[in-house]
Amino acid sequence: MRVLIAPDCFGGTLTAPEAAEAIAAGWRGGAPDDELALCPLADGGPGFVDVLHAALGGDLRHRSVAGPLGAPVDAVWLEHDGTAYIECAQACGLTLVPNGERDALAAGTAGVGELIAHAVEAKVHTIVVGLGGSATTDGGAGMFRALGAVPVGEDGEPLPVGGGSLVDATRLVGGVDLGDVTLVAASDVENPLLGKLGAARVFGPQKGADDLAVRRLERSLTRWADLLAGVAGRDIRDVQGAGAAGGLGAALIALGASVESGAGVVRRLTGLDSALADAQLVITGEGSFDFQSLRGKLVTRVAGAAAERGTPCVVLAGQVSVGRRRAAAAGVDHAYSVAEHVGSAEASLADPGGTLSALAKHVSSQWTR
Structure with missing residues (x-):
């Protein structure tokens, strides 16, 4: 499967390139045959x-x-x-x-x-x-x-x-x-x-x-x-x-x-649309997937662009507080929480890259099937 990894930064713990690498490392551990394309992004904020x-x-x-x-x-x-x-x-x-x-x-x-x-x-x-x-x-x-x-x-x-x-x-x-x-x-x-x-x-x-x-x-x-x-x-x-x-x-x-x-500026200048055209699954993410994410934040912009092409999109975030119905309306097929996966926000922050990789590996096995 061709997977596009296009996250934002994770709230002061991981830059967008670091988050993309962490997700890619975990995904390779769970689905080594998938073809990964990394496209770290930003929405005007840090990075x-x-x-x-x-x-x-x-x-x-x-x-x-x-x-x-x-x-x-x-x-x-x-x-x-x-x-x-x-x-x-x-x-x-x-x-x-x-x-x-x-x-x-x-x-x-x-x-x-x-x-x-x-x-x-x-x-x-x-x-x-x-x-x-x-x-x-x-x-x-x-x-x-x-x-x-x-x-x-x-x-x-x-x-x-x-x-x-x-x-x-x-x-x-x-x-x-x-x-x-x-x-x-x-x-x-x-x-x-x-x-x-x-x-x-x-x-x-x-x-x-x-x-x-x-x-x-x-x-x-x-x-x-x-x-x-x-x-x-x-x-x-x-x-x-x-x-x-x-x-x-x-x-x-x-x-x-x-x-x-x-x-939108970053989407245009980084060639995100070309990368989306080749993807069969899109992964995006940020530190907290919450109500502000639905008001023009990067993850929903990515999800919307994927939805326009009929490509499924999943969100990996430190914490998730958006319900499934509202996430689906924004083009997100599923949102996964690092904190929920490892048991607490404290545990996720203790090793941001490692816990994000662990979640990506877990998610990869589900989507590869």
């Missing part, structure tokens, strides 16, 4: 630059920029054929902040703005910003600040860094000028900026926000949306993808960015 560099080549540009809490971090962006590919998680990613230090109110996106400025200096004609995996909920205010537009309060003084202070924002001082650069927001989700499916309420808790902080961030982003409307000339709070990366999507949209599915 976006690495996956595209592997597929396209190009030049990696290194830059030290402000991290989510201000300390410098080393980030890399990709230049290929006049286009810059930037991964916001490299500058403001959740993995850059230890669990005990996460601060959704104070974390900012200035480093993303610095990467964009660096790309503009390099004379690219297009900048594609991959959105996902951020530690921030500042609506892209830090990015604006780094590009020359500073949010200030009633006294005209710059506000503290982070989303928590935006509730006091009255106006922007300065502006953003990217010249003739075309801007693309490659989003890993379709969430709007505000409301029950917005940046603060859905993603804030995983970034260290308690209920009180979530409510403050919602008020801050509501105020920030008013300022962004002035920049964009329209209200952008309900645009799909505006809530991506803690509202960074909204800031990019206000600057004129078109919104594309990050998974």
Whole structure:
């Protein structure tokens, strides 16, 4: 059987290439005669630059920029054929902040703005910003600040860094000028900026926000949306993808960015469709297959593309909380949990690659039959 292995990264434990290799190793152990094709993917979040560099080549540009809490971090962006590919998680990613230090109110996106400025200096004609995996909920205010537009309060003084202070924002001082650069927001989700499916309420808790902080961030982003409307000339709070990366999507949209599915961008540039055409079974996966996976995440994009061709698709994930009916509606024939297979989430995290391989070997024997 010809099997295509096309996973996303596994939530800070395995990169997409590592996950693909782990699945392949297990599958070979259970079905050694199968023909495997590995196509690690990304949806705009962590791994976006690495996956595209592997597929396209190009030049990696290194830059030290402000991290989510201000300390410098080393980030890399990709230049290929006049286009810059930037991964916001490299500058403001959740993995850059230890669990005990996460601060959704104070974390900012200035480093993303610095990467964009660096790309503009390099004379690219297009900048594609991959959105996902951020530690921030500042609506892209830090990015604006780094590009020359500073949010200030009633006294005209710059506000503290982070989303928590935006509730006091009255106006922007300065502006953003990217010249003739075309801007693309490659989003890993379709969430709007505000409301029950917005940046603060859905993603804030995983970034260290308690209920009180979530409510403050919602008020801050509501105020920030008013300022962004002035920049964009329209209200952008309900645009799909505006809530991506803690509202960074909204800031990019206000600057004129078109919104594309990050998974769709990767699908196009990595030649996934050609690989799908040859496959008799597709395997994809991610750290947690949950309700967010159904809102534009990579695994359901892959599953949908497989379903278009009548090719079965299975998901291998660290944890699975999507029911069979909803998974089937997304094109997933079956979803398997590493944690369930080995007995607990703790056991799966103790050896991420080994336990994923063990699950792949178990699944291979079922699908080979």
